Amino acid sequence: MLGFEKETPFDDLHEECGVFGIYDFDGGDVASSIYYGLFALQHRGQESCGIAVSDTEAPKAKVNSYKGMGLVNEVFVGDRVEELKGNIGVGHVRYSTAGESTIANAQPLVLNYVKGTLALAHNGNLVNANQLREELSYTGAIFQTTIDSETIAYYIARERLKSSSVEEAVGRASEHLKGAYSLVIMSPRKLIGMRDPYGFKPLCIGKRDHAYILASETCALDTIGAEFVRDVKPGEIVTISKEEGLVSDTTHCLPEEKQGRCIFEYIYFARQDSYMDGISVHDSRIKAGRFLAQDCPVDADLVVGVPESGNAAAMGYSLESGIPYGTAFVKNTYVGRTFIKPKQSNRESSVQVKLNVLREVVEGKRIIMIDDSIVRGTTSDRIVGMLKEAGAKEVHMRVSSPPFLWPCYFGTDVPARKQLIAYNRSIEDIRKIIGADSLGYLSIERLESLVDGLPICKGCFNGSYPVDPPTEDIRGEYEK
Numbered sequence: 001m002l003g004f005e006k007e008t009p010f011d012d013l014h015e016e017c018g019v020f021g022i023y024d025f026d027g028g029d030v031a032s033s034i035y036y037g038l039f040a041l042q043h044r045g046q047e048s049c050g051i052a053v054s055d056t057e058a059p060k061a062k063v064n065s066y067k068g069m070g071l072v073n074e075v076f077v078g079d080r081v082e083e084l085k086g087n088i089g090v091g092h093v094r095y096s097t098a099g100e101s102t103i104a105n106a107q108p109l110v111l112n113y114v115k116g117t118l119a120l121a122h123n124g125n126l127v128n129a130n131q132l133r134e135e136l137s138y139t140g141a142i143f144q145t146t147i148d149s150e151t152i153a154y155y156i157a158r159e160r161l162k163s164s165s166v167e168e169a170v171g172r173a174s175e176h177l178k179g180a181y182s183l184v185i186m187s188p189r190k191l192i193g194m195r196d197p198y199g200f201k202p203l204c205i206g207k208r209d210h211a212y213i214l215a216s217e218t219c220a221l222d223t224i225g226a227e228f229v230r231d232v233k234p235g236e237i238v239t240i241s242k243e244e245g246l247v248s249d250t251t252h253c254l255p256e257e258k259q260g261r262c263i264f265e266y267i268y269f270a271r272q273d274s275y276m277d278g279i280s281v282h283d284s285r286i287k288a289g290r291f292l293a294q295d296c297p298v299d300a301d302l303v304v305g306v307p308e309s310g311n312a313a314a315m316g317y318s319l320e321s322g323i324p325y326g327t328a329f330v331k332n333t334y335v336g337r338t339f340i341k342p343k344q345s346n347r348e349s350s351v352q353v354k355l356n357v358l359r360e361v362v363e364g365k366r367i368i369m370i371d372d373s374i375v376r377g378t379t380s381d382r383i384v385g386m387l388k389e390a391g392a393k394e395v396h397m398r399v400s401s402p403p404f405l406w407p408c409y410f411g412t413d414v415p416a417r418k419q420l421i422a423y424n425r426s427i428e429d430i431r432k433i434i435g436a437d438s439l440g441y442l443s444i445e446r447l448e449s450l451v452d453g454l455p456i457c458k459g460c461f462n463g464s465y466p467v468d469p470p471t472e473d474i475r476g477e478y479e480k
């Protein structure tokens with residue numbers, strides 16, 4: 001029998017999660033809207049997904065939930081969506097950067113406690129999760145998962161006993177949390193959203209008829225025909241109830257200059273058609289390309305992007321430089337971030353499974369190739385090699401982010417320093433390793449301009465994080 005093995009072969013970065021919540025005041029079932037919302041957020045996590053719904057009019061708000069490993073359309077097959085009855089609900093797609101990839105760690109988490117039931121979906125990583133878990137364990141908590149989100153849920157449940165409302169408990173719990181968290185929480189009669197005070201991860205509010213929606217990205221609102229209302233502010237708690245509509249609590253917000261949005265959301269993670277904190281992701285990528293053309297010019301015949309996130313930056317480079325834009329790569333859209341590879345076939349390159357080059361476009365030409373990042377460099381050298389094998393005369397690589405020099409602790413799997421190609425190497429060293437004729441990165445000084453001066457996190461580029469990183473070795477950072 002042919003053996004198979006799971007591979008994560010690409011030198012891509014991964015987002016941790018996408019969250020979605022909806023409350024229909026008219027009482028309509030919301031599971032299918034959550035399904036489509038999660039479908040639009042699939043790029044944020046492909047390992048597991050789940051939906052939890054409840055009926056706000058039922059005397060005892062019972063939660064119906066279903067979770068599974070895989071893509072949204074693989075997990076929710078047959079009548080699984082229709083069977084989830086209820087007019088309030090939350091959903092989640094996950095890629096694991098903390099906690100193992102198992103069904104127990106899939107979300108939403110549903111928690112029964114003395115005041116009722118909570119369902120919680122979380123995007124981000126806490127830097128003090130281990131410490132909080134230990135504290136809770138000493139007070140008798142028994143954990144069923146290895147994810148930060150369970151710690152958050154426990155704190156909310158614990159604070160609820162001392163609070164007059166669930167939103168007050170969320171605010172109190174947040175005072176214990178350090179790190180990145182965008183939360184969507186369903187209580188029996190309320191939908192609550194919160195973004196950490198630094199605003200690492202996005203969260204926005206939408207409306208469709210008499211339903212309110214919370215989602216990681218605006219593309220999920222568009223998919224279900226909802227209008228964008230506004231972004232949740234960093235540190236803000238929004239509570240949605242039938243009695244009061246949408247109520248905002250900004251007592252946990254920080255002064256704007258302390259905020260630190262993840263700039264990588266704009267460069268790579270978010271879908272190009274999304275807007276986050278008033279900034280179009282597409283526009284910020286075009287700008288990155290324009291800056292690269294200004295700062296790292298080179299004479300060439302064609303600018304091409306490594307799909308998908310390199311394409312807009314390539315367009316920006318072309319617009320700024322006047323060098324024509326072209327399509328050099330065909331992507332196999334059926335290859336996810338992990339795929340199953342027969343054990344006996346070691347000859348096929350994983351990159352070639354994902355991408356192929358259009359020989360007629362690149363043959364005999366001097367090519368500028370734009371990608372969003374270089375992490376370990378293993379993909380870049382293969383892609384440069386593929387262009388050259390297809391007849392490109394020169395390949396000039398431009399990267400629409402600065403070199404990665406530090407790990408990320410906030411929900412992105414930028415690995416420990418020693419695994420990063422740019423650590424302890426000059427740009428010329430990296431150029432030689434990947435085999436390009438020239439190499440240029442976006443300068444770190446340009447990052448704020450991508451988002452019109454919004455305060456951002458640049459920690460993985462300069463080692464200065466909005467929140468102090470953990471002292472424990474959670475990313476292998478201090479390994480000898």
Ligand code: SF4
Pocket residue numbers: 200261262263264265407408409410411412414457458459460461
């Ligand atoms: S360290 Fe980098 S990837 Fe992590 S939150 Fe900051 S900008 Fe984003």
